[in-house]
Amino acid sequence: MSFNDNLKVWMNGRIVEWKNATIHVASHVIHYGSAVFEGARCYKTPKGSAFFRLDAHLRRLYDSARIYRMDYGLDRALLTQAVVETVQANGLDACYIRPLIYRGYHTLGVNPIPCPVEAAILVWEWGAYLGDDALEQGVDVRVSSWNRAAQNTFPAMAKSTANYANAALIKMEAVVDGYSEGIALNPDGLVSEGSGQNLFVVRDDIIYTPPMSASVLPGITRDSVMTLARDLGYQVREQDLPREMLYLADEVFFVGTAAEVTPIRSIDKIQVGAGRRGPISRAIQQAFFVFINGVLPDRYGWLQPVEIPAAPREPAGARGARS
Numbered sequence: 001m002s003f004n005d006n007l008k009v010w011m012n013g014r015i016v017e018w019k020n021a022t023i024h025v026a027s028h029v030i031h032y033g034s035a036v037f038e039g040a041r042c043y044k045t046p047k048g049s050a051f052f053r054l055d056a057h058l059r060r061l062y063d064s065a066r067i068y069r070m071d072y073g074l075d076r077a078l079l080t081q082a083v084v085e086t087v088q089a090n091g092l093d094a095c096y097i098r099p100l101i102y103r104g105y106h107t108l109g110v111n112p113i114p115c116p117v118e119a120a121i122l123v124w125e126w127g128a129y130l131g132d133d134a135l136e137q138g139v140d141v142r143v144s145s146w147n148r149a150a151q152n153t154f155p156a157m158a159k160s161t162a163n164y165a166n167a168a169l170i171k172m173e174a175v176v177d178g179y180s181e182g183i184a185l186n187p188d189g190l191v192s193e194g195s196g197q198n199l200f201v202v203r204d205d206i207i208y209t210p211p212m213s214a215s216v217l218p219g220i221t222r223d224s225v226m227t228l229a230r231d232l233g234y235q236v237r238e239q240d241l242p243r244e245m246l247y248l249a250d251e252v253f254f255v256g257t258a259a260e261v262t263p264i265r266s267i268d269k270i271q272v273g274a275g276r277r278g279p280i281s282r283a284i285q286q287a288f289f290v291f292i293n294g295v296l297p298d299r300y301g302w303l304q305p306v307e308i309p310a311a312p313r314e315p316a317g318a319r320g321a322r323s
Ligand SMILES: Cc1ncc(COP(=O)(O)O)c(C=O)c1O
Pocket: 039, 167, 193, 194, 195, 196, 197, 198, 216, 217, 218, 219, 220, 221, 222, 255, 256, 257, 258
């Protein structure tokens, strides 16, 4: 994935050129990881473009900001409108959407409170995160030697940039060792999640996923997959999973906005099930892709249509700006 520098970025109420979307190097966020963010997607469907659960993503963004005492001072409906304007200004009929709320430039010290709370929205085209093949063939992963942070250290329910220092350690270790991803355990040695994905395990036709108390991000895809799986008639259980369940599973798969639904074919070089995408992973994947492609009626209200103009639309001035 590389960026197209013709893209436009929303920064504090104004649409600016990609090259001008800059902040000062003394901004608090650069030194202390003081930002919260989201990753959502807009899909191209036969009926036009549609955001997938944008409301849930922006709710989580505001939840994350609340945990970190960051009040951006803009109503969620106006930030939603800002996302619409950013996508329209870029004329992308399918894209990844990255809203970010961060502590800007004022003073430098651990205390972020004196620093202004600012926001930006980036969008870009982003295909399958773990590769197109991965969706069909599955990926090879390892259990990370790095744990997820304990409860009451870095809150897992906040999607904070600071959490991704841990995620980067997990990801780098996996990649350097020749794996696509790492699965982190929580400090009790129980299964938590991937560096940027939630995880599901299937054994004897029952689908399991670690609970919120296992230091997992409350994933929007995780929630969607639980709903789709139950609708398909599967039993889904949120419960603690010991590491060895990963080796005894019939199927294991990652889910997330970037990874969508990606099967795992081996863990620590132990083959998962038959070593390829299993039938339940395939059924869930199909249900998910049929849904996001808008093939079936939107029975959950998860798709929000958005009109993408043929030529990128000039933004409506400072709409969505705080002042
Ligand atoms: C650590 C982590 N877990 C899980 C997920 C999946 O969450 P979602 O489905 O909301 O994208 C992500 C992606 O944002 C993540 O970064």
